[in-house]
Amino acid sequence: MTKKRRSLKQKYYSKDHWNMKPDPKEAIRTYLQHVSSSPYQTVRNRIILERLMPARLDNMKVLDFGCGMGYFSIEMAKRGAYVEGVDLSPYAIEAAKVFAEDWHVGHRCSFTCI
Numbered sequence: 001m002t003k004k005r006r007s008l009k010q011k012y013y014s015k016d017h018w019n020m021k022p023d024p025k026e027a028i029r030t031y032l033q034h035v036s037s038s039p040y041q042t043v044r045n046r047i048i049l050e051r052l053m054p055a056r057l058d059n060m061k062v063l064d065f066g067c068g069m070g071y072f073s074i075e076m077a078k079r080g081a082y083v084e085g086v087d088l089s090p091y092a093i094e095a096a097k098v099f100a101e102d103w104h105v106g107h108r109c110s111f112t113c114i
Helices: 008-012 024-037 039-052 071-078 090-102
Strands: 061-065 082-087 109-113
Touching: 024 090, 039 071, 061 071, 071 082, 071 090, 071 109, 082 090, 090 109
Parallel strands: 061 082, 082 109
Antiparallel strands: none
């Protein structure tokens, strides 16, 4: 008998997760709390930021497709890139805009809901 695997969406998110309308500041706080408390997220992000992403992205243009709340978009902007982030969720895009302004890289980031 094989065990049926649940998709990532089923495993981690409630049925109405993508339709929620959270306050952007609260969404960012919850996301950062989740990332910092999850060993998997911590290791994954460290590998991406320290080993895969160049330390300097001066004046590069980057497309972050499926940017969510813009975590990696903002990291790339902090390294000097101009980033266009796109996502399906208008609420994630709104949070990404607030998040970018909080990190003072709003002038290097543009977020669009598709």
